[in-house]
Each structure stands twice: as C-alpha cells, then as structure tokens.
Amino acid sequence: MLDLLGKSLSSVIRKISSTALVDERLVKEIVRDIQRALLRADVNVKLVLDLSKRIEERALKEDPPRGLSRKQHLIKIVYEEIVALVGEGKKIVPRGKPFKVLMIGIQGSGKTTSAIKLGRYYQKRGYKTGVICADTYRPGALDQLLQLGEKAGIEIYGERNESDPIKIVSHGLEKFRNFDLVLIDTAGRHKEEEGLLREMEELSKVVNPDEVMLVLDATIGQEAGKQAKAFHERAKVGSIFLSKMDGSAKGGGAISAVAETGAKVAFIGIGERIDDIEEFDPEGFVSRLLGMGDLKSLLQKAKEIGELEEMRRTIEDIMKGKFTLKNFYDQIVALGKAGPIKRIIQMIPGLSLGESDLEISEEKLRRYKAIIESMTREEILNPKIINRSRIRRIAKGSGTTTQEVKELLNEYFTVERLMRRIRKKGIKPRDLARLMRGMRV
C-alpha cells in the first residue's frame, strides 16, 4: 500500500536542510513537497498550483532576511502567500438590535452545534442571544437545539408543527426583537438541491440578516469552492465557521470557500462541547495545513529579526548625529513606554529583564526632565563642559540634588561611551545589553 498518510512536511524539510547547497533544484523540490502537503490538506487543486508558482518565484528571487535560513525564509513565504489567500479572519461585533446571523451549510456540516457554540460565545460576552430553529426537514432538529440551548443557557425558538421556515423565523424574530443577537439555524442543503436553495434565498430576503455565516466541514474535499459559491449566489455569505477542526482533517476547503465567496473565516469548531469554539487564527491554521508545529516560533523569529533591523536603523540614525543628553532623554522616555530600545532589550538572549526592570518611575522621569530643562543648550549638546558649579546651578534650578544631577550624567556617559564603540565596531547583542543596563534608571 502507498504511504497515504504521507510524511509530514517538516520531516521532508528537515532532510533538505541538512543539504549544504540551496539551489534552484532544491527550492523546486521543497515547493513540490509543499504542494503535496496542500493538496493532501484538501486545498483546491487550481489554487495550489497558482500558489506554488508564486511561492517558487519569490523563493528564487528574494534573498532571505539576515538571520533566516533559506529554508525558513521559504516557509515564511508559504505562510504569507497562504494567509494572503485565507485572510486574517473576521471579527464579528454584533451591533443594533437584534443583530441577525443566518447560519447555512451542507447537511452534517455542523450548523446546529456551531450555532449553539456561537450563541454561547457571544452570550458570555454580554450579548443576550436567541436561536431560531428554521430546520423543518431533519427530524429531531428542534429537539437538538432545545437540549443544547438548555445546557448553554440560550433561549430557543421553534415550532413543531409548522413546516414553513419563513413563518417560524418571522415569529422567532418577533419574540427575540429585544435581544442583542439572534442566530437562525437552517436545514442542511447542497448545490444540487434547487428547491432548498430557493427556500434559503427567500429566507434570507425575509430575515435580511446582518451576517450570513457558512458552516463548512473541515473534512470537505475539492467540492468546497463550488458548494460555497452556490450558497453565496443565493445568500451573500459574509463569514465562515470552519467546523470539526478537532479531527485529523486540515480544513483546506476553507481556502477554496474564501476564494469563491470573498468571505473570511470567523470561527473554528474544535470539539464536541459547547465551549469548543475559537476565533480563527491564521497562524495556527497554516501550521496545521502544512503539518508543522513550529511555524509560530519561526514567524516570531522573522518578526523579531524585522524589528531588530528596524531598531538597528533607529540607533544608527541616532548615532549619525551626536549622542546628546537630549537623545539620551528621548531614549529613556521610550524605554519607559514600549519604545524600540525596550523591545530590543527583551530580544537579547541571556538578558532576562522582567517587565518591571524596564519600568522607570514617573517620578524619576519627571526629575530627569527637570534637570535637563535646567541646562543651557550648550550643556545639553556637550555635557562634558558640565563642572561642579554648573551641577550646583542645575540642581538648584531644577529643584533636585547635586547627587541626582551627577547620577544622570554618569548614566549618560556610560551610554555615550557604548554608543561611540558601537559606531566603530557595529552593534553586538552584548553591547546592546550593556547599553540597556546603562540606561536603566
């Protein structure tokens, strides 16, 4: 039998990373593996082909940023390209009374369970929520909602002997008119069922929903796009609830559905319990799609490298000019906030500074400000000229002590020396660490 479950992509990449030379052939090989991983994850075949072409082009053209290996860079490109397709996920903030969400999907995709999960999610966040059962076909649909509703503490509206979902929904909306959020659970249907699609279209007209949410089964294969399109044509799909993400399916069908409808994924279902719902997280999704768990740390690293580069530039800018007390003061202020230097410190390995170490007391900051404001322009630009008598004058003028003025100057000179060395030799993490220590007030 063939190895149908496949090797995980990460093992392939690990193997490749042990090869010394990264050339075009190797990039092509990796792209091919990525392609296979995506196909296996049920991403639409055409989308995969376009995607892998773009990935290959970028991988061959772009140089990896400093600190990222070519392999890591490639994965970063893959990530970016897939996120570009699937999007960042949609945040739905119910507004107006009531905010109406129409939940639609194929039979067995998990609409009812997802409706309750969603209701629970928003109810916990303070939205008074009701669910209307508009599924008049499947036996037991209303019972299912009533039982789940009781568990979740959500009100359910349904009518046992009414076969017209439009009537039920009208009555339900009337009943829930003072609620914040009303979810309408509908019968399952698919693109070949014209009568049911027409019913959904009419339902959508009557409800005039604020949001139409397509519930999509993570196990769905290549039909995902076409099915989503059929739904979209009859009731404009605004978001996607990707259900059953707790199994082994990768949910690649969501990408096709997004591509066909322009809707974004809002939530994923991750289990059987009513609280098993999460907001869609593209990073987690792509990691899973590619069958690799370490994507997050890689992306984190890429982000940090980006920031480090940015900081390097900031510091270089500072150092082009003279490092004056003014610069020093600005950096201290930045350090107190989430300034660039503070973030650099946090990135330096081995330098375990807690958040509190980086906080400067407002009081101290105020005093330093006063001290610097009591200096002449000449003193600020060239602190070397500040002698004992100037210190006394400054302390007096700023309402501080000579001790405090000296402390500020000492710190400035420490940092200034470091800055000079860095200017000569470039930045080393160790220097940054010392730099930061010097700035700790």
Next chain:
Amino acid sequence: MLLGELKSRVGDFFSRLRGELGERELENILWDFQISLMEADVALEIAEDIVDDLRESFMKNKSRDVVKERFKEKLEEILNKAKPERGLLELISEGDKPYVILFLGVNGTGKTTTIAKVAHYLSREGLDVVIAAGDTFRAGAIEQIEEHARRLGVKLVKHDVGADSAAVAYDAIKHAEARGKDIVLIDTAGRMQTNRNLMDELRKIARVSKPDMKVFVGDALSGNDVVDQATTFDREIGVDSIILAKMDAAKGGCAISLAYVLEKPILFLGTGQKYEDLMEFDPQLLIDLIIGD
C-alpha cells in the same frame, strides 16, 4: 454527480495522447490528468499511482488505445476491490438471526439518515428490523431516529440521553432475539477518529453487541481525510463494509480512494434526502460513467 464531470476530462486526456509526444509534453498531459482526478477528490497518492501506470503503459506501447485499456483495467482493479461479493440480503439470510449491523463514522457524515434508509430498504424486502438508538450523546439524536422509526414503522429501542450506548445495543439485540426479529441496526454517536476516549467507547459497543457487520459511513464530500478516517476506524474497531453518503452532492472520487486503500466492499451510496435514495454500489456503472464509450 458520480464522476460524470470527470468523463469529459478523461476524453480530453485521451485525445491529447499521440504516439509522437515528447517527454515534456507527455508529462504535461499526464499532470493535467492527475489534476482532473484530484479535482474529483481522488486522493493525491492514488491519482499519482494511476498516472504512473498510464505513463508506463504509454512509454511501452506509444498507443492511445493501449493506455485507454490500461486505464479501464486500473479502475476495475481498484473499484472491484470494493465490489461486494454478496449483497446485504444474501449475507443476512446466511447469518444467524438477528443479524446485527453496527454503524460508525465521524460526526455529520450521515449515519442516522443512512440507518433510516437501510431500515427502509430491508423492511421493503420483508425483513423485520429493530433500530438501536445508540447515539445517546448528540442532542436530538434519539428524537431524530425515533421520528424515522415512526415514519418507517420500525421498532426502536432507546434509552435516555447520556445512557450507555453499549447497553442500548444490548437491549435491542435481546429484544430482537425475544421477538424473532431479523435485523438490528445500531446507531452510534459520530466521533473523530482521533479521539481516544470515544474510540474506546466504540470498541466497547462492538464488544458487547458482537455485530455481524461493522459499516463505516463516509461523507462522499470529504477529501483526503476520509482515507485516514476509514483506516483508523478499521484499525481500531474493524470495518467490514462502507456506505458513502451524500453522493448526490459529490464528485465521488472518494469511492476510488476508499476502494483503493481499504479494500472493503462498498455496500451502498446515499443519493438524496428520501428513504429510497440508496443505491447499490456497482463498480461497472462507475467505470462506464468515467470512461464512457
């Protein structure tokens, strides 16, 4: 439905196959064909395997007709693995009474609806059916199957929500034995094949009910994952046969994938919402639909 769309792609493929193709051209054509297969939800590795065979055949003979013949053979090889040797009715008549069938699968594939269809099919054949409402977990599941049983005029054995499914199955079998019923169909809660605890529970149901047949109900709309689902259920519980639901919405390539990997008979295809919408699986019919003439 049923791979019908694949037929025109198959036609394209063969019309492009000519004796004097260069290697690159041939690869493009084969790749396009592999894409067509995958777009019909044939799992990646199986599509590759089929295309590899066709490549080999072409390289050897440079003949379109030979390749076409090889493709047909290949499909037969694969799909015949899923051809039931004997029909369900035959199996039932050979087995002891009551004949016990356990239905299993992941959530939302259509187990309950399929059981209703099978019950309908069997009672129309004059067999006396008992259904065990073994899905005691999902809200509304008991009511759902109860309504089906009522409509079909079939006996249902049920416990309350949250009850032990194995006990429900046991009671249904005892009931069937006492009343001389022919068949017991046991519904179970859908479960992700990756969920240890729920698979253990299912194993217990199987141990207690000692089914004559364990049927994996798959969603024909599912993609590559269906192979993992079926192989895991087979490894953990044992699968004797397959029913593919929602075939009316699907391209149906997953029938090929399942036949290829599991080599278990596909009993029926679910083809709609009505009780009659249950079709016996016939490999030849599928092959004709794919290849035509």
